[in-house]
Amino acid sequence: MIQLVEEEIPNIHQKNDYAVVAITKHGVEIARKLQGLFPNCDLYYPQKFCKADEDSLSIQLYDGNVRILLSAIFNKYKGLILFISLGAVVRMIAPLIKDKKIDPAVVVIDDCCKNVISVLSGHLGGANELTREIAALLHANPVITTASDVQQTIAVDLFGFRFGWVWDSEEHLTKVSAAVVNEEHVAVVQESGERSWWIYDRPLPENIKIYQSILEAINAKPSGALIVTHRLLTPEETPILQYGIIFRPKVIVIGIGCNRGTSAEEIHFVIEETLLELGFSSKSVKAICTIDLKKDEEGLLQVVNERNVEFCTYTAKELNEMHIEEPSETVYKYTGAYSVSEAAAKRYLQSNSLVLVKKKSGNVTISVGVLEHKEDFPWQKD
Secondary structure, three states: OEEEOHHHOOOOOOOOOEEEEEOOHHHHHHHHHHHHHOOOEEEEEEHHHOOOOHHHHOOEEEOOOHHHHHHHHOOOOOEEEEEOOHHHHHHHHHHHOOOOOOOOEEEEEOOOOOEEEEEEOOOOOOHHHHHHHHHHHHOOEEEOOOHHHHHOOOOHHHOOHHHOOEEOOOOOHHHHHHHHHOOOOEEEEEOOOOOOOOOOOOOOOOOEEEEOOHHHHHHOOOOEEEEEOOEOOOOOOHHHHHOEEEEEOOOEEEEEEEOOOOOHHHHHHHHHHHHHHHOEOHHHEEEEEEEHHHOOOHHHHHHHHHHOOEEEEEOHHHHHOOOOOOOOHHHHHHHOOOOOHHHHHHHHHOOOOOOEEEEEEOOEEEEEEEOOOOOOOHHHOO
16 A cells, blocks of 8 residues: 655656645545546545555555645646635645746636636646546536636637647736627637638637738727737738737748758758748747658657657558659668658658749758648538
């Protein structure tokens, strides 16, 4: 049986993404039930409630103050599910809170399992979604107080989050979020990326307007703006940055061919130089693609890891199935494929249309394409 005493608590045994902590007899009973329904959790409760089956259930027992336990596990889990009173939780976690981008989700459940309450990191940390899931499992009432969730409108800090979108700057995040929930005029311009970001089964709120271009949105003089694009803005478009947020969808696909031993620095330079020439943001890169002969290329692997993007490799046969504008006998001689960068990008996109077919720079050959999401906005369908 795993036992935790106060001086040993930092040596907790984490196996799952979420921690469940109970401190009362009734809380322990419900927590044990939840562990069976929600297996991606580690359960902790006091030694005095030991039932002698904790070893088989991987339950961890502790002695001493639960405050010490919470301090030890706060930054180790994606979320904490606590059968502790809300007031006590607020007092105990207050010194541990740092930033909503890194704090775990915190959910509190009352001793009678009537309410499941989202307490901390409701959006970015996922506490609101966790609250709904746990409440459904326990047949309890989910309590969520975030304005955008209550009003069923856009949660600006989560806009496109499930698709991997990132923002250029969070400078106006609070301002635009306030404009949304206060029902002020908010403009949305989407040039690329997934269009199924509206999660509610009803039309957009009247204060949120879709515009076809950034210049059109600027002329409408909104209080806030959400711009979804992989492009770098032109000088005429930059006024939108005074009250808007630029979101970068993951849509840029890069095909790479390189000589053996090419450094990561050179590959990085060619990618950045090329994207700047195209007027594209490097934050929108989704994937880097090449031939399978390069799957162990050290410099290329370093670039992929540092950029945190997909890495896709294809066989020569798969690459030769793509239409190539200028097949190369030299490339074929060394790789068995008539093209590497162009064919790899086209293979990933499943399209013969590239923004840049091929550019040779030093030891690197690069091709660039943009993934298209042609579906209509879901609320505009008949």
